[in-house]
Amino acid sequence: MENRQNTFDREFHEKYFYGGRDLGAQRRDGRTVFKLWSPDADEILLYLYPDGGNSKHMRQVSMKPAKCGIWTYEAEEDLSGVYYDYEIRRGEKRCRTADPYARACGANGSRSMVVDLKATNPDGWEDDRRPGKAEDPLIYELNVKEFSWDPAGGFPEEVRGTYRAFQYPDTTLNGDGVHPTGLAHLKALGVTHVQLMPVYDFGSVDETGPRDQFNWGYDPMNYNVPEGSYASDASDGTVRIREMKEMIQSLHRNGFRVVMDVVYNHTYIRDSWLDRTVPGYYYRHWEDGTPANGSACGNDVASERPMCTEYICESVMYWAKEYHIDGFRFDLMGLLDVDLINRIRREMDEEFGRGEILLYGEPWSDGASPMENGSLPCTKDNITKLDTLIGVFCDNTRDAVRGHVFETKEPGFVNGGKNLEQDIYCSAAAWRFGDKSFTPKAPTQVISYISAHDNLTLWDKIVETMEPQNSFHTADQRVRSAYRLAAAIYLLCQGIHFMLSGEEFARTKEGDENSYKSSIEINRLDWSLVQKNRDILEYYRGLIALRRELPGVRDSSEHAVSRIGHPILEDGFVSYRVDNAGSDKWEELLIAFNASGRVHTVELPEGKWELLADRRDSFLWKNPQTAGEPYDMAAVGAAVFGKSRK
Numbered sequence: 001m002e003n004r005q006n007t008f009d010r011e012f013h014e015k016y017f018y019g020g021r022d023l024g025a026q027r028r029d030g031r032t033v034f035k036l037w038s039p040d041a042d043e044i045l046l047y048l049y050p051d052g053g054n055s056k057h058m059r060q061v062s063m064k065p066a067k068c069g070i071w072t073y074e075a076e077e078d079l080s081g082v083y084y085d086y087e088i089r090r091g092e093k094r095c096r097t098a099d100p101y102a103r104a105c106g107a108n109g110s111r112s113m114v115v116d117l118k119a120t121n122p123d124g125w126e127d128d129r130r131p132g133k134a135e136d137p138l139i140y141e142l143n144v145k146e147f148s149w150d151p152a153g154g155f156p157e158e159v160r161g162t163y164r165a166f167q168y169p170d171t172t173l174n175g176d177g178v179h180p181t182g183l184a185h186l187k188a189l190g191v192t193h194v195q196l197m198p199v200y201d202f203g204s205v206d207e208t209g210p211r212d213q214f215n216w217g218y219d220p221m222n223y224n225v226p227e228g229s230y231a232s233d234a235s236d237g238t239v240r241i242r243e244m245k246e247m248i249q250s251l252h253r254n255g256f257r258v259v260m261d262v263v264y265n266h267t268y269i270r271d272s273w274l275d276r277t278v279p280g281y282y283y284r285h286w287e288d289g290t291p292a293n294g295s296a297c298g299n300d301v302a303s304e305r306p307m308c309t310e311y312i313c314e315s316v317m318y319w320a321k322e323y324h325i326d327g328f329r330f331d332l333m334g335l336l337d338v339d340l341i342n343r344i345r346r347e348m349d350e351e352f353g354r355g356e357i358l359l360y361g362e363p364w365s366d367g368a369s370p371m372e373n374g375s376l377p378c379t380k381d382n383i384t385k386l387d388t389l390i391g392v393f394c395d396n397t398r399d400a401v402r403g404h405v406f407e408t409k410e411p412g413f414v415n416g417g418k419n420l421e422q423d424i425y426c427s428a429a430a431w432r433f434g435d436k437s438f439t440p441k442a443p444t445q446v447i448s449y450i451s452a453h454d455n456l457t458l459w460d461k462i463v464e465t466m467e468p469q470n471s472f473h474t475a476d477q478r479v480r481s482a483y484r485l486a487a488a489i490y491l492l493c494q495g496i497h498f499m500l501s502g503e504e505f506a507r508t509k510e511g512d513e514n515s516y517k518s519s520i521e522i523n524r525l526d527w528s529l530v531q532k533n534r535d536i537l538e539y540y541r542g543l544i545a546l547r548r549e550l551p552g553v554r555d556s557s558e559h560a561v562s563r564i565g566h567p568i569l570e571d572g573f574v575s576y577r578v579d580n581a582g583s584d585k586w587e588e589l590l591i592a593f594n595a596s597g598r599v600h601t602v603e604l605p606e607g608k609w610e611l612l613a614d615r616r617d618s619f620l621w622k623n624p625q626t627a628g629e630p631y632d633m634a635a636v637g638a639a640v641f642g643k644s645r646k
Contacts, residue, residue, distance in 0.1 A: 018068040024101030025114045032079040039069025043089040052106010080116040097276035104237035109221045113237035120241040134192035142501040143197040149524040153181045163243040190544035195259040201225040203268035207234035214520040219268035259327035265335035266295035294369030304337040304375040333361030337375040345387045360391030397427040411465040414482040421569040430495040432561035442558045446495035459506040472508040481636040488638035491543045504540040505529040542618025551582030572596025586642030602631045613640040
């Protein structure tokens, strides 16, 4: 199979396609069956080891070729706890590889492990159930190590930065018993979904090295195995599995659904287990044989090829079923094909019920990537071809509010940008009108956000554009006002809402816009900011709670756009009205955003209007007062009015 990247034609797919979801090492009736898909292999040897380190093999056996390019070996005993890898011969060339279908592995993933998955289940796992389906999801992105590393978080020292930290749901700031941190903080904030940054086995951290190593983890090694650096023991393949399940169990118990950040668009290195088993098959190439690099990571996974599609679909379903994962965030989804993501949506709905599993991703890539056979990428341009329950991150809203993500000094609406009023208004209706290049079918397709792990935090961006001479720890009141205004704009948009951990208390990375391998000190969640920036935290809490009182902004139907109208767009000022049918308190809303730097007078329509939130207090709605007519808005801030039904 010379020039392999160009030989995977229709005839190859028809001859070698295998749809059985039993690849890897499977235990059956006291026996163990190994299956590997490697159509061009001339010989495959299976090596068995007592551990996942550098020990010599206990046994070497030859595997047998079978139909569809499958190689098999059946052991007469249950080999749970035994580690293994393969040696593949093609002509005179030999290569060693772990199992790309492995469910467990040793430290750093170079040896796979046969695992009894039931034995890894924590007590009560069979009774674990996802919390009730949230009508208005709020997704909170966090990294396992970042979340609990800071001593101020109140987590026991021995569990900081690990899966086990999530077993402590009642932590407080420096253990003061007063100010919640960790899961208690998330619960008070109103979070419904916790999105875990990569927790599959990734290659950029030495699992046997110092605890303070850090990387975001967008570097897949073993797609179906939890990361070992977050476990108490990376050398025992069962420990990481059990502790990740315990984390998910605790999150469920505390009312959070769990979203897994998955990276199927590229692998850590091109010389992956996938490529060693079937060279060239799992990756895209240009016609001249050059590897595609739309990921900017040196390789692009060929998601549209049948066995690659099967691999990804099987992997996602495995996490959902075995680990009780409630949703998936697809990294660089613009490198994956529309048919694949729609198929995952369909299979998840068939298995768990329509919409029970949340699916969304980044509708872009870092460059072009050649897809085969007319496949279409999951980009914003193709959003109408995606199921209405597949969401995409809306960079339109992000950039309109805070300024272009790649231009540090370019401001958005809240921090001095010009001619952005129409974009702010379009954001309110989840871009159902306005930008003709982005035409979502319903708010369920729009992930509304203004910060994520990538790029500058919201706080750092606003400081850089408004007070660049100040440090990131001493920004003045102008920055704080713009920050609260940014929060009000996106949290009152229609759509699904997403936020970076710590955004609610002005998280800073001190201007580091790409902290993927920066120190844990830069990346760690600084829990002391809970108290230092309590005014901002309370503003977020009030907005999130208010949103759930407003059917007009929570409407996720295809007809939700009809609720929003009567815009007033002036220099640095935006207001609009919202049909709030479904509320027993306020039949209509008037929402206004002022970034002009000048007091702005708002003329309220006829009726009794109550002030529900202003630039400082987002809890006014709990004891609303009749708004003065006309109402003078502060120079920078938001105002939400409700027309009382009484």
